[in-house]
Amino acid sequence: SQQGEEDPQALSIQEGENATMNCSYKTSINNLQWYRQNSGRGLVHLILIRSNEREKHSGRLRVTLDTSKKSSSLLITASRAADTASYFCATTDAGNMLTFGGGTRLMVKP
Amino acid sequence: DTAVSQTPKYLVTQMGNDKSIKCEQNLGHDTMYWYKQDSKKFLKIMFSYNNKELIINETVPNRFSPKSPDKAHLNLHINSLELGDSAVYFCASSQGTGFYGYTFGSGTRLTVV
Known part of the structure; x- marks a missing residue:
């Protein structure tokens, strides 16, 4: 079964707008990671946030983690057409296996 | 200089066949x-493997088996392919x-016909 549920499943925005994707998970985690997958390609690691961290930034990406609510969000600021992709959250638990959510398909229109 | 490379990229095969997908990483993971x-x-x-331990997802049929000749390679062998095996298979590595x-x-996009 999937560990994470992502919301929304699909998101369409205009270039320059911000995109926010949410992820909820079920069990205790060691860390949570976000990945991007362009159509027909492999997954690319974007950012990792540890269970004792609440917020992390990387360039135009901002990730938050709320372990009390078992949820995370990924914010992409000033989106570009090149950000069009599927975004997946993934968690590791005590077994250290990386388990993925169902993904959010983001379309950024020029 | 591909960090994790898989071959083949596409694989079309008939039901019942046995096939392998190769994976190599040059990251030292x-x-x-x-x-x-x-x-x-x-x-x-499906599988997690290092030189000490193989962890198998219990939901994976035993027709699937990983083979690791060395630390940089983890190949996937699939016996008696079924239509439901059609999917994209990704190899990954980590430190x-x-x-x-x-x-x-x-x-690797596998299509079973």
């Missing part, structure tokens, strides 16, 4: 993985398990 991505884009871990991001290959 000590753990490698196989994931299956279905038509709805759900990713499921340690669970504490760092994974590096993924570009995937």
Whole structure:
């Protein structure tokens, strides 16, 4: 079964707008990671946030983690057409296996 | 200079055949993985392997078997292929398990006819 549920499943925005994707998970985690997958390609690691961290930034990406609510969000600021992709959250638990959510398909229109 | 490379990129085969997908990483990582991505884009871990331990997802049929000739390679063998095996298979690697991001290959699209 999937560990994470992502919301929304699909998101369409205009270039320059911000995109926010949410992820909820079920069990205790060691860390949570976000990945991007362009159509027909492999997954690319974007950012990792540890269970004792609440917020992390990387360039135009901002990730938050709320372990009390078992949820995370990924914010992409000033989106570009090149950000069009599927975004997946993934968690590791005590077994250290990386388990993925169902993904959010983001379309950024020029 | 591809970090994680898989071959072949596409594989079309008939039901009942046996096939292999190769994976190599040049990152010096000590753990490698196989994931299956279905038509709805759900990713499921199949195997995790380092030089000490093989962890198998119990939902994976025993027709699937990983073979690791050395630390840089983890091949996937599939026996008696079924229509439901059609999917994209991704190899990945990481340094340690669970504490760092994974590096993924570009995937192998398997179609069973």
